[in-house]
Amino acid sequence: MNLFSSPEHILQGGYFHSTLRKLQEPNTSIEPHNIMYPVFLLENDNALQPVSSLPNVNRYGINQLMLALKDLVAKGLKSILIFGIVETLEKDAIGSSADTPENPVIKALPRLREAFPDLLLACDVCLCPYTSHGHCGLLSANGAIDHGASTKRIAEVALAYAKAGAHIVAPSDMMDNRIKAIKEALVSHKLENQVSVLSYSCKFASSMYGPFRDTMKSSPMASDRKCYQLPPGSAGLAARAAARDVAEGADCLMVKPGLPYLDIVRRTKDQFPNHPLFIYQVSGEYAMIARGGDSAEVQTTLMEILTCMRRAGADCIITYFAPLILSIISGKH
Ligand code: PBG
Numbered sequence: 376m377n378l379f380s381s382p383e384h385i386l387q388g389g390y391f392h393s394t395l396r397k398l399q400e401p402n403t404s405i406e407p408h409n410i411m412y413p414v415f416l417l418e419n420d421n422a423l424q425p426v427s428s429l430p431n432v433n434r435y436g437i438n439q440l441m442l443a444l445k446d447l448v449a450k451g452l453k454s455i456l457i458f459g460i461v462e463t464l465e466k467d468a469i470g471s472s473a474d475t476p477e478n479p480v481i482k483a484l485p486r487l488r489e490a491f492p493d494l495l496l497a498c499d500v501c502l503c504p505y506t507s508h509g510h511c512g513l514l515s516a517n518g519a520i521d522h523g524a525s526t527k528r529i530a531e532v533a534l535a536y537a538k539a540g541a542h543i544v545a546p547s548d549m550m551d552n553r554i555k556a557i558k559e560a561l562v563s564h565k566l567e568n569q570v571s572v573l574s575y576s577c578k579f580a581s582s583m584y585g586p587f588r589d590t591m592k593s594s595p596m597a598s599d600r601k602c603y604q605l606p607p608g609s610a611g612l613a614a615r616a617a618a619r620d621v622a623e624g625a626d627c628l629m630v631k632p633g634l635p636y637l638d639i640v641r642r643t644k645d646q647f648p649n650h651p652l653f654i655y656q657v658s659g660e661y662a663m664i665a666r667g668g669d670s671a672e673v674q675t676t677l678m679e680i681l682t683c684m685r686r687a688g689a690d691c692i693i694t695y696f697a698p699l700i701l702s703i704i705s706g707k708h
């Protein structure tokens with residue numbers, strides 16, 4: 376018998392029509408709730424600074440951010456991830472300005488809650504933007520990470536953002552056991568039912584964070600982050616980190632970066648199908664795509680990549696392309 380004439384071998388009859396194609400891609404739609412927009416918040420309320428390494432990305436003072444968000448929320452934006460940047464507040468060994476009342480994130484949260492009552496507000500929790508040494512945890516005298524002091528400090532910062540009005544606290548530091556410390560802090564302040572913990576559970580020591588570190592001025596002064604961020608080749612550590620964070624009470628998980636790590640996304644989704652899974656499409660990925668062609672090519676490439684991220688198991692994609700995506704999916708450019 377001729378194999379190629381056999382009806383069960385004909386696939387094209389299943390996807391020649393656009394509606395049929397939709398049925399072949401059940402979980403890959405890109406709707407506003409599948410997108411989270413990272414924003415950089417400056418101390419100076421009226422500042423507006425373009426980021427040279429990231430086309431169309433700005434650093435905002437709160438007044439400028441509110442203006443930008445008004446537009447984006449009208450276009451359907453559902454959630455943001457806030458990064459604080461300090462320029463006049465001092466950086467010290469313990470990252471004191473991460474949770475002072477003058478911290479830009481702490482000051483902005485009540486205003487954002489009031490102005491955008493339906494917008495989901497996530498705060499990145501880390502020490503690197505605030506420490507003099509630029510590491511994500513605290514250091515012992517010999518320069519190694521002080522694990523106990525780090526998790527305690529990270530939990531304090533997370534609690535401060537939670538008290539100021541964050542719906543989600545998202546620790547990106549990769550210190551062991553910080554999820555447990557944060558959850559316990561939330562419980563002891565009766566906030567555990569009002570604040571989610573989004574763990575950067577599977578965050579790799581990637582070379583694709585360069586533009587972000589320039590933007591945030593958060594590079595380590597000495598050494599690198601390979602003793603806490605995961606080795607890019609290790610699926611095993613990613614699985615153990617996700618399992619540990621789930622056991623400690625993480626509400627949502629994350630794989631970061633996205634595109635080279637879609638195998639990790641699929642494994643993590645299969646390992647924990649009941650936890651929403653985020654991808655962070657990082658600054659280096661953004662720069663590569665944004666510079667990868669004319670605007671039509673950028674748009675089709677971007678939508679293909681997002682579709683593939685959804686297919687791999689991502690529920691939400693954190694991306695600097697959020698404004699463009701909202702324009703594309705709403706059909707308004
Ligand atoms: C810092 C942090 C980084 C990113 C988010 N939080 C950089 C790093 O870990 O060195 C990367 C985001 C990006 O590249 O877009 N904790």
Ligand code: ZN
Nearest residue numbers: 501502503511
């Ligand atoms: Zn950090």
